[in-house]
Amino acid sequence: MTAPRLSIEALTAISLRDGGKPILRKVSLAVGVAEVHGLVGESGAGKSTIAKAMLGIIPSQVRVTGGRIAFEGRDLLAMSGRELREILGRDIALVPQDPSTALNPARRIDAQLTDGLRLKRGLSAAEARRRARALLEEVQIRDPDRVLRSYPHQLSGGMRQRVLIAAAFGLEPKLVIADEPTTALDVTVQKQILRLFRALQERHGTSVLFVSHDLGVVAQICDRVTVLYMGKVMEQGATVDVLRAPHHAYTKALLAASPRYDRPDSGLEPTPPEVIAALQAEIARFDVGAAESGDG
Amino acid sequence: MADDLLVARGIVVAYGGTARRGTAPTVLHGVDIRVGKGETVGIVGESGSGKTTLGRALLGLVRPIEGSIVFDGSDITALDDNARRPLRRRMQMIFQDPMSSLNPRHTIGRILIEPILLHGLVTDRTTALKMVHGVLDRVGLSRGTVERYSYELSGGQRQRVGIARAVVLRPDFVLADEIVSGLDVSTQAQVLRLLGELTSELHLALAFISHDLSVIRSVCQRVVVMREGRVVEQGPCEQLFAAPAAAYTRMLIDAIPLPAVDPGWLTRGSAMEAAATA
Numbered sequence: 001m002t003a004p005r006l007s008i009e010a011l012t013a014i015s016l017r018d019g020g021k022p023i024l025r026k027v028s029l030a031v032g033v034a035e036v037h038g039l040v041g042e043s044g045a046g047k048s049t050i051a052k053a054m055l056g057i058i059p060s061q062v063r064v065t066g067g068r069i070a071f072e073g074r075d076l077l078a079m080s081g082r083e084l085r086e087i088l089g090r091d092i093a094l095v096p097q098d099p100s101t102a103l104n105p106a107r108r109i110d111a112q113l114t115d116g117l118r119l120k121r122g123l124s125a126a127e128a129r130r131r132a133r134a135l136l137e138e139v140q141i142r143d144p145d146r147v148l149r150s151y152p153h154q155l156s157g158g159m160r161q162r163v164l165i166a167a168a169f170g171l172e173p174k175l176v177i178a179d180e181p182t183t184a185l186d187v188t189v190q191k192q193i194l195r196l197f198r199a200l201q202e203r204h205g206t207s208v209l210f211v212s213h214d215l216g217v218v219a220q221i222c223d224r225v226t227v228l229y230m231g232k233v234m235e236q237g238a239t240v241d242v243l244r245a246p247h248h249a250y251t252k253a254l255l256a257a258s259p260r261y262d263r264p265d266s267g268l269e270p271t272p273p274e275v276i277a278a279l280q281a282e283i284a285r286f287d288v289g290a291a292e293s294g295d296g
Numbered sequence: 297m298a299d300d301l302l303v304a305r306g307i308v309v310a311y312g313g314t315a316r317r318g319t320a321p322t323v324l325h326g327v328d329i330r331v332g333k334g335e336t337v338g339i340v341g342e343s344g345s346g347k348t349t350l351g352r353a354l355l356g357l358v359r360p361i362e363g364s365i366v367f368d369g370s371d372i373t374a375l376d377d378n379a380r381r382p383l384r385r386r387m388q389m390i391f392q393d394p395m396s397s398l399n400p401r402h403t404i405g406r407i408l409i410e411p412i413l414l415h416g417l418v419t420d421r422t423t424a425l426k427m428v429h430g431v432l433d434r435v436g437l438s439r440g441t442v443e444r445y446s447y448e449l450s451g452g453q454r455q456r457v458g459i460a461r462a463v464v465l466r467p468d469f470v471l472a473d474e475i476v477s478g479l480d481v482s483t484q485a486q487v488l489r490l491l492g493e494l495t496s497e498l499h500l501a502l503a504f505i506s507h508d509l510s511v512i513r514s515v516c517q518r519v520v521v522m523r524e525g526r527v528v529e530q531g532p533c534e535q536l537f538a539a540p541a542a543a544y545t546r547m548l549i550d551a552i553p554l555p556a557v558d559p560g561w562l563t564r565g566s567a568m569e570a571a572a573t574a
Contacts, residue, residue, distance in 0.1 A: 042480035043451075157343075186342035187507065187551040194553075195562045213480065216553030220561050240557040257485040258555050261513040261537055268485045268514050 003073065004030035005207040006175055011067035012290075013049060013058075013231070023049055023062060025232040025286055031175070031224075034205040036198070038222030038239065040212055042254075046231035047211045051179050053077065054209075055094060056084045071175065090120045093168035095197075097180040099160035103152040110148040113167055120171050135166040139196055158189035162196065169200050175207045182217060194221050215258055219243055227251050230283050249275050298332025301368055301501045302354060302469055308362035309349050323349050325525045326363065329503075331469065336495055336502040338516035338533070340509055340548070346525040347505050351471045354503065355387055356380055368468065385415040388462035392474040394454035398446035404457055405442030408432075408464060415465055431464040435490060452483035456490065463494055470495075473505045488515055509552055513537055521545050 013024040024046045031037040039047050052058050054069055054076055068075040071092065076084060088094075096102040104112060113135065114128035123131060129148070136144035139162040152160055161181065168176055181197070182190040198221055201208055212218050218225055219239060226236040227250065235248040246252045256269035307327040312320030324346045331337045341347040352358045354365060356372065364373045372383060391397035398407055405428060412424040429439045435456040446454055455475060462470050472491065476484040492515060495502050506512050512519050513533055520530040521542065529542040540546045550565045 042482060187509075188342065188547060191551040191553075191562075191565075195566065198562055214553070215481075215555035219555050219557050220553045243556055254481060255555055257481040259485075259488075259508070259510040259514040260554055261510040261549065261552060262554065264513045264533070264537075267510070268488055270486045270489055271482050 004032050005035075005072060006031040006209065007070040008050065009068050009070065011050065011053065011064065011069065013046075013053070013062055013064045015061055016063055017061040022287060022290075023231050024064075024067075025230070025283070025290070026067065027226075027228070027231065027233055028067075029226045029233065029236060031207045031209055033207055034202070035224060036201060036208040036210055036222045038210045038212060038218035038225035039228060040215060040218050040225055040254075041228035042213060044230065045228040047213075047228060048179065049231075051094075051177050051209070051211055054092070054177060055088060056081065089116050089173075090171055091173055092175045092177065093171060093173040095161075095164055095168045095176060095178040095181045098184050099157055099164055100152070100184070102164055103160060105152050107151070108148070109150055109152070109155075109163055113148070113163070113170065116167065116171055131170070132166075135170045136163070138169075138200065139163075139166045141166075157185055158193060161185060161189075161193050165193070165197060165200065169204060169206070172204060173206065175209065176201070177209050177211070179211045180213065181210075183212075183214070190217070197221070215243070215254060227254070229279060232283060232286060250279055298335045300330050300366075301333045301335075302329075302331045302503075303366045304329050304350075304354060304363065305366075306363035307350065307353055307360045307365070309346075309353055309358055309360050323525050324353065324360070327522075327525070327527055329354075329520055329527070329530070331501045331503055333468070333501055334495070334499040335518065336492075336504055336516045338512035338519040339503060339505045339522060340507065340512050340519060341522035342507060342548075344524060345522040347522050348473055349525075350522070351389075351473050351503060351505050355389060355471055356383075385417075385465045386468045388465055388467040388470045390455075390458045390462050390470060390472040390475050392477060394451070394458045395446060398454060398457060400446055402445075403442060404444050404446065404449075407446075407457070408442070408461055411461065411465055417465065427464055428460075431460045434463075434494070435460045436486075450483075451479050452487060455479065455483075455487050459487070459491060459494065463498060463500070466498070467500065469501045469503070471503045471505070474507065476511065477507070484511070491515070509537075509548060510554075521548065 007030045009028050010026040011024050012026050015021045015023050027050065039050065041047050049062060053064060058064065064077060069077055110129060110132055113132035117123045117128040117131050133144045133148060136147055141147050141162055182193050185193060210222055222239045224237065225239045225242050227234045229250045234250040235242055235246060242251060246255060253271040253275055257271065259267040305328050307324050308322060309324040310320035310322040327350055339347045339350060349358060353360050364371055408428045409421060409424045412418060412427055418424050428442060432439055432441055437453060437456050476487055479487060494500065504516055516533055518531065519533050519536055521528045523544055528544050529536065529540065540549060547565060
């Protein structure tokens with residue numbers, strides 16, 4: 001096995017607001033070259049804290065107390081702001097959740113797409129514009145010249161998300177962090193965006209950390225998956241194995257709660273109280289162990 | 297088939313006030329829908345389909361420029377606010393975002409008690425509080441919740457308050473507009489279970505608006521598929537999901553990612569989508 005492109009090792013974080021309550025509990029996961037890795041969990045699981053830690057935008061009330069995030073062997077957490085900024089955009093790019101707020105409303109699309117190409121790739125203004133146009137064609141925008149001239153509010157949500165995907169893949173990054181990139185979209189648009197995303201990822205051999213709450217989306221787009229609950233990894237493995245034969249009670253509960261149109265009589269199962277109690281006990285045992293070993 | 301409770305025919309809604317001169321954008325183009333007594337009907341569609349406007353028209357929150365709405369045998373299409381008052385108790389709504397539909401300055405107790413007094417179900421606060429305790433027990437919230445504020449509750453708890461506020465008035469018809477779209481799946485399962493139990497216990501007719509066909513399939517007996525202000529197709533869930541008549545319905549169903557690996561899913565149906573969206 002070749003070295004993973006991204007390796008998160010025993011990442012641990014606490015909330016400074018809630019008296020040092022753990023937010024991440026020794027999270028480890030590896031994303032290989034050209035692998036799409038799903039990071040799935042419900043609210044409060046710590047998915048976005050992990051993404052923020054990688055981007056160097058940890059909120060002030062959160063402190064990382066242990067572990068590392070190694071990108072091609074270099075710890076992102078140990079880098080200076082300057083070093084990290086150099087890598088972000090060039091080697092690591094983000095596809096954000098909400099296409100309506102991620103673009104600057106006061107600037108035309110061409111300005112927003114060409115910034116990175118000029119700053120990170122050193123292209124001239126004319127070269128950058130040609131490249132931006134080609135990128136929009138690559139994300140199957142039929143009228144790239146019109147879109148380049150447009151302001152974000154003149155585009156639909158799906159079109160804006162295509163622009164953001166073009167921006168993320170535009171610098172040919174090695175790793176893309178996709179943070180719930182289709183949550184705000186209609187299902188038919190979501191499907192088109194997922195198809196496009198996967199095609200681009202395969203063509204460029206990009207590694208992806210795909211953050212999602214939606215097991216259905218994860219099933220269709222991720223090669224491997226990590227299931228997170230209260231900041232702790234509950235289960236990880238090949239998506240096909242985890243979803244077909246989940247080992248952990250939490251994964252089973254998530255699947256049982258998910259409605260399926262093809263199985264109307266199963267699904268929507270509330271998690272039994274004894275399962276919730278067992279999950280909480282598992283978390284408590286982990287915290288006791290972490291405190292005893294002095295690194296919690 | 298259940299007796300009709302709510303029957304809307306040929307509903308046309310345009311926003312903007314100059315509708316009769318034809319300049320206001322029409323958002324509903326003659327929609328027919330019926331909800332039987334005790335029946336749960338799903339209304340599904342993507343953004344811009346008009347599903348929320350249809351719900352608002354059914355409750356009289358927007359006035360259609362054409363068409364008729366008959367509730368329990370009476371035509372309520374043209375009722376003014378005064379004439380509509382007795383209906384308000386019988387037709388309730390649960391909102392999408394309980395955070396913005398519950399007044400943050402009022403305790404949950406006040407939010408639940410005031411409509412009971414306003415609609416004259418009882419006249420004294422003590423009896424109203426008893427009713428509130430009863431409904432809190434039923435929706436799985438502690439009685440102490442009456443002292444709390446909406447921002448102190450979780451999303452699932454707030455949505456239980458929304459359900460409690462609707463059902464405590466003993467309505468015949470409830471409109472639920474995207475009530476689980478912001479919730480985690482485990483919370484969603486609890487809220488939908490509760491709603492299902494209550495509709496059958498109280499023999500409620502429910503119009504359940506959602507963008508999520510998997511949820512609709514699990515919750516509803518019949519479904520109405522909308523697109524761009526028109527009904528594309530409607531029918532019993534079992535039949536519509538097994539053999540959708542409209543290409544658009546087929547496309548909506550095929551767009552749902554199921555939580556099981558399906559290697560052909562991403563590429564399947566791309567030609568039909570191109571045709572349907574062209």
